[in-house]
Amino acid sequence: MVYEDDNSEAVEMKHIISILLENEAGALSRVAGLFSARAYNIESLTVAPTDDPSLSRMTLVTTGTDDIVEQVCKQLNKLVDVVKLVNLTDDAHVERELILIKVKAENEQRDEVKRIVDIFNGHVIDMTDTTYTIEVTGDSEKIDAVLKALEHITMLEVVRSGQLGMGRGDKGMV
Amino acid sequence: MELTGAEVIIECLKAEGIDYVFGYPGGAVLHIYDAFYKQDDVQHILVRHEQGATHAADGYARATGKPGVVLVTSGPGATNAVTGIATAYMDSIPMIVITGQVPKHLIGNDAFQEVDSVGITRPIVKHNFLINDVNDIAETFKKAFYVATTGRPGPVVIDIPKDITAEKVAFEYPAEIEMRSYNPTVKGHNGQIKRAVDLIVKAERPMIYTGGGVILGDGSEQLRTFTRSLGYPITQTLMGLGAFPASDPLSLGMLGMHGTYEANMSMHHCDVLIAIGARFDDRVTGALEKFCPEAKIIHIDVDPASISKNVKVDIPIVGEVAPVLDAINALLGKSPELTNKGALEKWWAQINEWRAQDCLKYDRTCERIKPQFVVEELHKVTNGDAFITSDVGQHQMFAAQYYGFDKPRRWINSGGLGTMGFGLPAAMGVQLAHPDETVACITGESSIQMCIQELSTCKQYGMPLKIINLNNGYMGMVRQWQEFFYEKRYAMSYFDALPDFVALAESYGHVGIKVEKSADVRPALEEAFKQKDRLVFLDFITDREENVYPMIPAGAGLNEMILV
Numbered sequence: 001m002v003y004e005d006d007n008s009e010a011v012e013m014k015h016i017i018s019i020l021l022e023n024e025a026g027a028l029s030r031v032a033g034l035f036s037a038r039a040y041n042i043e044s045l046t047v048a049p050t051d052d053p054s055l056s057r058m059t060l061v062t063t064g065t066d067d068i069v070e071q072v073c074k075q076l077n078k079l080v081d082v083v084k085l086v087n088l089t090d091d092a093h094v095e096r097e098l099i100l101i102k103v104k105a106e107n108e109q110r111d112e113v114k115r116i117v118d119i120f121n122g123h124v125i126d127m128t129d130t131t132y133t134i135e136v137t138g139d140s141e142k143i144d145a146v147l148k149a150l151e152h153i154t155m156l157e158v159v160r161s162g163q164l165g166m167g168r169g170d171k172g173m174v
Numbered sequence: 175m176e177l178t179g180a181e182v183i184i185e186c187l188k189a190e191g192i193d194y195v196f197g198y199p200g201g202a203v204l205h206i207y208d209a210f211y212k213q214d215d216v217q218h219i220l221v222r223h224e225q226g227a228t229h230a231a232d233g234y235a236r237a238t239g240k241p242g243v244v245l246v247t248s249g250p251g252a253t254n255a256v257t258g259i260a261t262a263y264m265d266s267i268p269m270i271v272i273t274g275q276v277p278k279h280l281i282g283n284d285a286f287q288e289v290d291s292v293g294i295t296r297p298i299v300k301h302n303f304l305i306n307d308v309n310d311i312a313e314t315f316k317k318a319f320y321v322a323t324t325g326r327p328g329p330v331v332i333d334i335p336k337d338i339t340a341e342k343v344a345f346e347y348p349a350e351i352e353m354r355s356y357n358p359t360v361k362g363h364n365g366q367i368k369r370a371v372d373l374i375v376k377a378e379r380p381m382i383y384t385g386g387g388v389i390l391g392d393g394s395e396q397l398r399t400f401t402r403s404l405g406y407p408i409t410q411t412l413m414g415l416g417a418f419p420a421s422d423p424l425s426l427g428m429l430g431m432h433g434t435y436e437a438n439m440s441m442h443h444c445d446v447l448i449a450i451g452a453r454f455d456d457r458v459t460g461a462l463e464k465f466c467p468e469a470k471i472i473h474i475d476v477d478p479a480s481i482s483k484n485v486k487v488d489i490p491i492v493g494e495v496a497p498v499l500d501a502i503n504a505l506l507g508k509s510p511e512l513t514n515k516g517a518l519e520k521w522w523a524q525i526n527e528w529r530a531q532d533c534l535k536y537d538r539t540c541e542r543i544k545p546q547f548v549v550e551e552l553h554k555v556t557n558g559d560a561f562i563t564s565d566v567g568q569h570q571m572f573a574a575q576y577y578g579f580d581k582p583r584r585w586i587n588s589g590g591l592g593t594m595g596f597g598l599p600a601a602m603g604v605q606l607a608h609p610d611e612t613v614a615c616i617t618g619e620s621s622i623q624m625c626i627q628e629l630s631t632c633k634q635y636g637m638p639l640k641i642i643n644l645n646n647g648y649m650g651m652v653r654q655w656q657e658f659f660y661e662k663r664y665a666m667s668y669f670d671a672l673p674d675f676v677a678l679a680e681s682y683g684h685v686g687i688k689v690e691k692s693a694d695v696r697p698a699l700e701e702a703f704k705q706k707d708r709l710v711f712l713d714f715i716t717d718r719e720e721n722v723y724p725m726i727p728a729g730a731g732l733n734e735m736i737l738v
Contacts, residue, residue, distance in 0.1 A: 022355055025304070026292060037297045067482070074479035080301040080321055083355040 014043070015069045016095060016165045019058040019076060020084040020173060023049050027056065027081040034079065040064065040072050044162030055083065057173075059165045084173060092168040095139045098161040099146065100125075104154035105132040113153060120146050131156065139163075179308045179339040180209035183272065186315035187216050189347040192243050194219055194234060194606055196227040200247025201287060202274025205339035219606065219635060222627035224251050226599035228258020229625065232267050233600030236586045237561060237607045239392060241268040241322050248274045249287030252333075253294065257593060259329050260298040264590025265413060266390055268327035270318055271295075277337040278306070291333045300328030308341040316348045325358025326477040327390055358476065362493035362501060370448075370472045370489045371505045377446035378517035379468075380406045383429065386413030386589065387451020387475060393417070393495035394582040397450065399503050403510055405518075407525055409437035411452050413589040416579035421558075426525065427534075430458040431726050432571045435533035438724070438732040440525055441466055449473040451495045454484040455590070464731030474498050533724050533737055534575055542717040543692050545569060545644045548699075549576035552614065552642060555699040560612040561604045563587065565597035565621030568650035571722040573616040595624030598641065602628060605637045612640070612703065619645040619672055619713075629682040632709050640702050641711045643675060646718045654721045658736075679711035686711045 021027045028047055035042045043061040050057045062072060069087070077085050088095075105113045105127075113132055117124055122136035136146045140163055147158070167173070177185065183206055187195065196219045199207045210218050221227040224246045231242025242262075246255050252273040262269045276285040292304045301321045303314050314332060322330040374380065388397050394417045401408050401424055408418050409429040418425055427434035429441055441447070447469040452458070459465045465485055473480075473487040474495060481490040491498055512518060536546045549572050552560075562577055563586040564570040570587055579585045586604060588596040601615040622643055632639060644650075652667040676686030685708050689698045695714065702710035724735040 026296070026302075029293070030296060033296055067486075071479065071483060074483075078477070078479050080353070080356050 010065050012063050012065055013069075013089070014061060014063050015087055015089045016093070016163060017060045017062065017073065017076070018086045018088050018165055018167075018173060019060060019082055020050070021056050021058060021079075022081040022083065023054050023056040024081060028058075030079050030081055031058065031060070031076065034075055035062075038075060040068065044160075046162040046164060059163055061163050086167065086173060088165045088167055093165055094168060095163050095165045096137055097140055097143050097163045098135065098137045099143050100159045101134045101136075101146075101150065101155055102157040103132055103134065103150060104130060104156060106130050109153060113150070116146075116149050120149070122146070175344070176342040177345045178205065178209065179311055179334070179341050179343065180205040182308070182311045182343060182345050183315070183334070183339070184209050184213055184216060185345050186312055186347060187243060190315070190319050191240070192216055195243045195245050196221055196230040196234075196603070197245030198224050198227060198247070198251060200251050200274065202248035202276060202336045203245060203251075203272075203339075205336065206245065206272070206274070218245070219602070219631070221599065221631050223625065224254035225258050225595065226602075226625050226628045226631065228255045228269070228271065229261065229593075229596050229599035230603035231269055232258060232262045232596075233563060233586055233603030234607045235262075235267050235269055235603070236600070237583050237604040239390075239583070241270055241319060242603060244269065244271040246271070246273055247287065248276055248291065249289050251287075252289055252291040256294060256298065257595075259295055259331065261588050261591045261593040261596060262329040263298045263300070265386060265588065266327050267329065268322040269329040270322055271329055271331045273331060273333045275304070275333045275335040278335045279337070281335065291331065295331045298329070299331050300326075302331035302333065304333045305335070305338060308338045308343045311338070311343070312345060312347050313351070316351045317353065320351050320353070321356060326480075359478075359492045360494050360497060362474065362491040362498035364501070366489055366491045367498065367501050368505065370491060371502055373446055373470060373472060373489060374404070374448060374502075375506070375510055376513050377406075378514045379443060379445040379521045380404070380448065380518075381440050381444035381446070381469070382406050382408040382448045382450065383411075383441065383452055384408065384414045384417055384450045385411040385452025388414055388417040388495050389582045391451060391476065391495035393451065393499055396496050396499035396503060400499050400506070403503065403506055403508060404512070406448075407440055407522070409433065409441065411455070411458055411589070412574055412587065414452065415574060415585045416582045419580040420578035421580055426529070428574055429732070430455075431460070432575065432722050432724065434575075435531045435724055435735060435737065436525055436528040438726065438735060439528045442731065442733040443524070444469050447471045449487070450499070451475060453480045456484070459484060460726050460732050460734075461729050464733075531737070535738065540717065541692055543689065543695060543714050545572045545646070545714075545716045545720055546576050547692060548642060548644060548695055548714050548716070549573055549616065551695050551699055552616070553577050555696070555703055556612050556614065560584070560614050561586065561601075561608060563597045563601040563604060563613070563615045565615075565617040565624075566592045566594045567618050567621060567652075568654065568720075568722050569616050569618045569621070569644040571651075572644070575722075594621040597621060598625050598639075599628045601639045602631060602635075602637055605639055606635070614640040614642055616642045616644065618650060619643060619647065619669065619675070620649045623673075626678070629679065629684060629709070633683040636707065637709060638705070638707050639709050641709070643711065643713045644716050645672075645675070645713050646716045646720065647672065648718065651722070653719070657719070657721070658725075658727070675711060675713040679709070684709040684711055686713065688713045688715070690715045
């Protein structure tokens with residue numbers, strides 16, 4: 001019983017939740033409103049229509065204890081606009097996030113920035129005489145690592161997409 | 175034949191079998207009012223304030239199980255309805271609220287009487303709609319009624335821009351509706367039901383705890399069969415009163431903050447708790463970490479989000495109360511084999527000891543009028559068979575504790591939101607639903623003033639309500655908390671200038687009676703209830719600093735009650 005921990009349930013963990021919802025005006029605000037009304041955390045939230053234009057797919061990252069995240073999922077499922085919900089954290093899944101960073105790149109730093117971008121399999125997608133705009137995709141850990149690697153470079157602008165997620169294997173969500 | 179959007183709305187209401195709409199006109203809904211004028215099938219009840227419309231529709235729904243319907247205009251019409259919508263939402267009452275909206279081309283322009291009604295009501299509705307096209311009216315109404323009345327019921331708002339109500343369309347009401355995103359569970363899971371039955375028959379110290387869900391789900395019959403076949407003790411929440419008869423010896427009365435000693439002690443000491451259509455509200459559980467420390471918990475509820483929300487349960491059963499209890503009753507049979515009869519006998523002996531405390535005792539010899547006494551006398555005069563609405567505060571608790579409801583849907587109060595001003599308009603809805611029944615509103619001098627204008631509506635429609643005003647000159651419950659927890663600093667809980675309620679009632683065209691002595695309570699009540707076709711406002715001047723006992727202070731456990 002060495003690993004038994006009575007407080008294991010009370011540990012706050014990051015959860016990535018995938019939601020299919022009706023692509024209707026106000027559906028997004030129902031989800032966002034639920035989180036503020038019930039004092040749940042949202043770390044990131046992305047939403048866009050799917051191949052079926054009547055449906056939107058949302059990926060939502062939240063942190064909380066297992067009990068709280070269970071409540072979050074139940075409350076989301078209760079929203080009339082929510083068609084289906086999967087907590088991707090429960091099973092094997094892939095995650096991707098996209099980051100765009102505009103950095104100062106002058107003189108010898110131009111080569112250094114380019115090297116860092118290559119190491120992270122990123123691309124320079126725009127440039128001026130003094131700046132690069134970089135694109136990198138990966139899971140959140142990798143995106144955090146890119147930011148850390150560029151810490152000593154002057155970042156002019158940073159935008160992250162928030163995470164997207166999908167279950168592994170041969171089954172679809174619908 | 176083509177109809178206008180406004181006429182389509184009326185046709186939708188007719189198709190849903192709606193006989194009353196409670197509302198108040200205004201610019202954005204004038205086309206709809208014009209359509210009302212041209213027909214007789216759906217009667218419109220004109221209230222004096224939109225809050226009154228929502229509470230009246232709510233009272234109608236609680237007394238019948240049918241959805242209440244409200245019609246208000248845009249802007250202030252919608253915002254005035256908000257309190258009533260939230261009241262219905264907290265108690266899961268099926269209601270359709272039609273709000274007018276400014277014409278489509280003005281939406282978002284800060285137009286006259288424009289508010290984002292869908293946005294404002296979003297957190298207090300089960301669902302809401304903004305109709306953008308006259309072709310969508312019929313289907314939206316079908317969906318709205320379906321969502322409001324199925325699963326865990328609740329209010330649904332339909333916001334309709336004015337221009338749409340004038341456009342023409344061919345009317346066809348959908349016979350059926352299917353929504354891929356909304357499929358409430360009806361029947362419970364068989365495996366879970368079997369596990370529950372196994373636990374139920376083995377219980378040594380069982381306790382049945384039921385809530386408003388039993389009434390909303392029309393499960394009273396099943397609950398009676400279930401409880402009586404087992405012979406287990408039962409306690410009901412404020413919202414659940416009447417689902418099981420208060421006069422049955424198995425009933426331990428209400429539980430929670432102002433529950434009985436025997437109910438709360440039995441909760442605290444039980445080993446199997448059977449929760450049915452109840453949601454473990456904070457006024458019921460007291461401190462969560464001290465709640466039912468020894469119990470395995472079974473929870474039957476139609477709303478999965480209510481299960482394990484506040485209290486972790488051992489056997490969850492998602493489904494409607496009636497079919498789930500039917501399934502359980504079928505497995506139990508007529509005389510279930512209980513494996514712990516000896517323990518059960520001891521348990522009842524213990525409960526009866528707690529009962530002997532007589533926690534609801536009060537000074538019956540007092541010359542000043544005790545509020546409890548008025549409620550008990552009211553029970554006698556009405557044979558315990560009246561529909562009772564209430565406002566919020568001490569009088570609400572006295573009504574819940576002392577009236578003794580034997581039937582469901584007879585006790586109508588704002589439990590979740592605790593809305594002062596609910597009682598009088600709710601009683602109007604109840605009276606319309608049951609024109610031949612006795613309807614009384616137990617209220618206080620503070621609550622009644624929050625929707626007093628509806629006395630005028632009562633006059634217009636000849637509603638013979640009996641208003642039982644327990645007038646102690648204080649916001650009684652606020653004063654009680656200030657006495658207990660703020661060293662009697664009665665901040666703002668006292669009215670310096672109360673109206674003469676008798677004259678007030680008379681000015682609205684009703685009968686007013688003032689009662690100041692205990693000995694006059696019974697005759698006054700008898701006199702009032704003799705007047706079958708008049709609204710009688712009884713102003714009882716009660717003992718000023720009477721408190722509601724027992725009481726569990728906030729943060730305490732159910733076994734830590736303050737008794738008289």
